[in-house]
Amino acid sequence: MNNILEVENLNVSFNGDKVLDGLSFNLKEKENLVIVGPNGAGKTVLLKALLGIVPFKGGIKWTKDVKISYVPQKFFPAKEIPLSVEEFFNFKHAAVKEIERWLKSVGLNDFSILKKRLGKVSAGQFQRIMIAWSLIDKPDVLLFDEPTSGIDVGGEETIYNLLARIEKEVNLTIILITHDLSVVYKLADNVLCLNKKLICYGLPQQTLTAESLHQLYGEEINIYKHDHD
Amino acid sequence: MTMTDSQFIFSLITGIFVGGAAGYLGSLMVAKRMALVGDALGHVALPGVALALLYNINVVIGALATLFIGILLIWLFKTKTELYMEALVGVVFAVSLAFAFLILSHEELEEALIGDITKVGGWETLISIVLVLAIFYIVRKIFPKMILATLSEDLAMSQKINVRKYDFIYLMVVGIIVALGIKVTGSLLIGALVVIPPAAARNFSRTLRQYSYAGMVIGAISCLLGIMIYKIVGLPAGPIIILTSAAIFLISLIFRRK
Numbered sequence: 001m002n003n004i005l006e007v008e009n010l011n012v013s014f015n016g017d018k019v020l021d022g023l024s025f026n027l028k029e030k031e032n033l034v035i036v037g038p039n040g041a042g043k044t045v046l047l048k049a050l051l052g053i054v055p056f057k058g059g060i061k062w063t064k065d066v067k068i069s070y071v072p073q074k075f076f077p078a079k080e081i082p083l084s085v086e087e088f089f090n091f092k093h094a095a096v097k098e099i100e101r102w103l104k105s106v107g108l109n110d111f112s113i114l115k116k117r118l119g120k121v122s123a124g125q126f127q128r129i130m131i132a133w134s135l136i137d138k139p140d141v142l143l144f145d146e147p148t149s150g151i152d153v154g155g156e157e158t159i160y161n162l163l164a165r166i167e168k169e170v171n172l173t174i175i176l177i178t179h180d181l182s183v184v185y186k187l188a189d190n191v192l193c194l195n196k197k198l199i200c201y202g203l204p205q206q207t208l209t210a211e212s213l214h215q216l217y218g219e220e221i222n223i224y225k226h227d228h229d
Numbered sequence: 230m231t232m233t234d235s236q237f238i239f240s241l242i243t244g245i246f247v248g249g250a251a252g253y254l255g256s257l258m259v260a261k262r263m264a265l266v267g268d269a270l271g272h273v274a275l276p277g278v279a280l281a282l283l284y285n286i287n288v289v290i291g292a293l294a295t296l297f298i299g300i301l302l303i304w305l306f307k308t309k310t311e312l313y314m315e316a317l318v319g320v321v322f323a324v325s326l327a328f329a330f331l332i333l334s335h336e337e338l339e340e341a342l343i344g345d346i347t348k349v350g351g352w353e354t355l356i357s358i359v360l361v362l363a364i365f366y367i368v369r370k371i372f373p374k375m376i377l378a379t380l381s382e383d384l385a386m387s388q389k390i391n392v393r394k395y396d397f398i399y400l401m402v403v404g405i406i407v408a409l410g411i412k413v414t415g416s417l418l419i420g421a422l423v424v425i426p427p428a429a430a431r432n433f434s435r436t437l438r439q440y441s442y443a444g445m446v447i448g449a450i451s452c453l454l455g456i457m458i459y460k461i462v463g464l465p466a467g468p469i470i471i472l473t474s475a476a477i478f479l480i481s482l483i484f485r486r487k
Contacts, residue, residue: 053383068387070387081376082431087438091373
């Protein structure tokens with residue numbers, strides 16, 4: 001398979017502080033990449049650089065005419081804006097049939113939600129709506145910045161199972177940031193450990209070793225393990 | 230003050246169009262939490278109004294000139310500094326006010342501050358209509374993009390929306406409506422004309438569409454009723470228009486939707 005993304009010596013600085021330092025990696029078509037790393041490691045900045053919405057130095061090469069969708073981190077619609085769910089989808093000029101198909105696909109079978117105000121739906125419903133919204137114009141790549149884990153999305157299905165299921169249906173490349181290491185095994189073809197520099201990259205089973213995790217999280221990893229005792 | 234029937238018709242038409250556009254654009258401003266920018270820009274227009282009165286040219290043209298300079302300064306400061314838009318607007322608005330008070334006499338100051346719709350002529354009415362239609366067309370175009378950018382600037386940018394460009398267009402349109410509104414309510418009250426109708430509309434609207442069009446209708450009705458009350462009672466039109474819209478706001482509270 002061909003590379004959909006080639007990153008070479010990517011550097012991002014804000015006011016002289018290096019946020020990303022010399023990152024290089026490739027991603028093949030239809031492969032899922034999960035990015036892990038401690039707080040302040042530059043994970044979100046990496047996604048924004050890949051989107052081209054922050055200034056960077058170095059090379060980011062997507063395949064020609066690639067279509068990218070993005071779900072930002074901790075994004076909740078302002079409650080005071082009277083925007084209906086349907087109108088939110090209209091920003092993408094989607095036909096009603098398409099909207100309903102995607103709502104179904106993310107497990108929202110009651111279409112009366114379209115008439116509801118976007119600021120009034122539950123956090124779980126909103127996350128499903130965002131996934132439908134970002135996939136409705138058939139992107140090749142989905143960039144997802146930290147789906148809120150532990151959020152009640154309704155039913156047994158977690159947001160990650162949902163992504164894994166949809167990913168198989170539409171054959172999509174997903175790049176996802178998470179704090180939850182268990183997600184890596186569920187979704188990732190490759191894992192990228194980031195702490196300003198690239199700490200490790202590769203198949204999850206081979207890459208996420210005790211040493212690489214220690215290198216990535218430092219002292220934090222002890223806390224992490226302790227939590228699971 | 231008396232006015233002829235044709236003057237009354239002109240002022241009525243200008244009021245309805247400008248009020249409607251102010252309510253419509255105002256709905257975007259309120260959604261963007263920039264409700265007080267209209268107020269501040271009303272004052273930025275004052276030195277232009279002052280110079281226009283001094284040299285006997287149309288006050289709308291004078292207002293547009295200083296608004297254009299003021300907005301350009303605000304926008305440039307915004308890109309050069311890390312100050313909030315509000316602080317920058319505050320700086321420019323205070324300086325403008327100082328200039329206006331230096332130039333204007335007491336009587337002219339009153340006209341500039343609360344407006345005088347009876348002075349609207351045929352040509353001015355026509356120009357107002359054309360500008361209002363242009364504003365309506367532009368705002369309708371930029372509305373969804375600006376709302377998306379309000380929800381999340383990153384999300385909007387990922388959709389290849391040039392947020393800075395739209396911010397600039399938006400500010401310019403606000404400048405034009407403020408300049409037009411100076412004739413209707415004066416610079417002191419133009420801020421109310423862009424805030425109160427959307428605030429009322431917000432109370433009973435469930436969708437963006439209902440909200441923005443209701444803002445437009447309430448703005449137009451406020452001006453219509455306000456100018457008619459002025460014709461009958463003789464109290465200054467500007468303040469009456471604002472009080473009318475405030476009355477509609479109070480009524481809207483009854484029909485509030487959660």
